């Protein structure tokens with residue numbers, strides 16, 4: 001019996017080094033400590049031990065039991081500490097999904113609109129956000145006394161010690177001036193970017209928003225091409241075959257000037273709350289480049305003509321999706337952003 005105990009002891013010690021996971025731990029328990037296990041068997045056999053050996057054998061048997069229980073307890077707590085994690089990954093488990101997020105709606109729109117124009121030959125230019133008065137106003141035929149120069153509308157930058165007055169651009173139109181100053185016609189360019197106005201924030205206006213400017217200059221560019229190009233844009237962005245119209249308007253840097261409307265996407269022109277029952281939604285300002293603008297960049301207005309347009313991104317998205325309040329773009333409420 002004593003020999004048997006000794007051999008089981010070394011068998012158990014051997015087996016314990018093979019315990020590597022929950023399964024092998026359980027196997028160990030069943031084999032040595034279980035109801036039909038080795039210890040149980042040995043205790044069953046104890047009654048047949050000769051009385052004069054009972055003391056020795058009993059002691060050895062008890063020691064074996066305590067040892068096996070300790071091996072089991074130690075291995076178990078080791079296993080639980082590692083969270084039961086095996087070294088090998090279980091590749092049958094389903095993968096963990098995570099939220100990749102998306103581009104902000106405004107940037108999606110800029111990418112889509114610049115994409116539409118670059119497919120028909122327009123380059124992309126990004127001008128500075130801090131401009132001087134020449135690029136933002138003078139070169140764009142906007143004289144000194146023009147109301148948009150007013151402190152109420154324009155954020156001026158501290159220009160002390162500078163030779164010019166600087167400001168945060170109030171529109172992307174100065175991008176036209178930079179492009180014309182630095183290249184010769186033919187020019188086809190769009191200028192996306194942020195613009196700044198000293199406006200009270202409300203459901204309809206923000207102090208920082210986005211525009212995309214367009215400019216096309218060459219010999220013999222006419223108003224028909226302006227309409228054709230902008231119709232193409234409107235159909236690509238808002239929907240094929242939607243009715244559009246040009247309404248006469250005024251901008252200092254274009255003559256003649258117009259605003260473009262698209263048939264209300266929600267009511268298809270019948271009149272609803274979104275289009276204020278007119279059936280139309282305004283989407284951009286445009287016109288033929290004023291000869292004075294050409295002169296200020298050194299182009300000969302008798303040689304070149306061109307058209308320009310300005311798209312307000314937030315406004316465009318409000319029209320496209322029937323968004324009633326411009327501030328929602330910047331609240332970054334995930335429930336709003338997730339929809340796009």
Ligand code: DAH
Nearest residue numbers: 171254285286287308309310
């Ligand atoms: N710059 C104008 C604005 O901020 C938008 C605009 C209108 C741009 C007509 C143009 C244009 O190029 O031709 O309201």
